[in-house]
């Protein structure tokens with residue numbers, strides 16, 4: 336049977352992290368009430384003049400540097416002419432012939448480097464809200480700075496596309512160029528995909544895929560397309576060059592009803608904006624923000640901390656988490672112990688705060704102190720949970736909480752033994768169950784000791800003392 340190679344290219348739009356729009360002073364907060372963050376410039380009134388937002392240019396340069404692109408020293412903007420109800424000017428200011436960055440790459444594994452074709456700056460359009468018999472338009476988004484990142488058709492399968500997107504998103508977050516929140520549409524991705532006979536150098540007919548709202552959606556849509564195109568090719572049928580929409584519910588792609596074949600956008604240089612020179616100073620300034628790539632971070636974490644790959648993936652999935660973890664380990668160099676509590680109870684606490692890091696007040700130092708006290712046997716795991724819940728939004732001193740709440744662990748033998756003896760005396764039925772071989776009876780007795788000490792007993796020690804006392808008791812019978 337004929338075998339095929341899959342060829343995938345991606346086109347990613349990310350919203351740059353600026354406070355104001357790309358050509359006017361309106362706020363980029365598109366979640367404000369509809370049509371409140373707008374002005375004559377972003378609404379395209381005649382006679383107004385756009386002014387380029389310096390921060391948008393800086394962030395674009397930063398992304399180009401991060402993705403190893405060649406940066407064009409002289410750039411200009413062009414008008415992309417088309418009519419659409421959410422495009423108030425009837426054209427979009429974009430870049431065409433001369434994008435800000437070209438020919439870059441992002442290494443996503445030891446064996447795969449994805450080549451970047453071009454990166455250009457442009458403005459976003461507004462948003463249409465379709466009702467039953469009419470549509471509404473909100474221009475809050477119109478004029479928000481976007482960066483379009485286009486890869487070469489360089490990805491070999493849907494999994495690789497997923498991995499590239501995941502790492503690109505992380506990297507853009509690391510360098511603080513975009514928050515990449517997909518749910519809010521701050522990162523959007525289209526894909527093109529074609530199949531060709533295995534080993535052939537001639538590319539097949541490509542199909543463009545749109546409307547994928549998650550990375551998972553991108554992967555599912557591509558997987559569906561591989562199968563659809565394969566079955567057509569095996570039947571000797573032609574693949575139509577077209578744009579197809581992914582339907583997340585039906586898990587299928589469908590041809591777009593409006594045919595957008597080879598648009599003639601009649602690009603021409605934007606007459607209201609002059610050429611811009613990207614100075615070496617501007618480039619040097621942005622170099623300071625380039626961090627290690629997600630792959631480099633992962634490799635370093637694997638080497639330095641000796642954790643499981645799965646654990647590291649979670650820690651580096653967010654730059655805030657990764658930095659907090661590294662700081663905590665500096666204060667208490669026991670990465671395994673830190674990771675244990677970090678990935679367990681700490682993440683649970685963060686999730687209760689909806690990962691709103693502004694509300695997290697605990698310092699990495701205090702967090703590492705809690706873990707250290709646990710490892711030293713000063714406090715038990717119940718106390719860890721309590722201290723953490725009391726300090727996560729306050730950064731209250733750990734020792735102070737321990738004193739105030741009386742959480743110091745009971746781990747002196749002469750103190751604990753009284754509770755052990757009490758538990759044995761008061762639960763003779765459970766004790767005889769234990770003697771008859773029911774191991775879980777021991778857990779019940781440990782539980783009783785924890786209860787009597789209000790959770791302060793050192794559970795390991797309590798269990799050892801209990802086993803010892805029970806053994807002695809059995810020998811006496």
Ligand SMILES: [Zn+2]
Nearest residue numbers: 359361374377
């Ligand atoms: Zn405006």
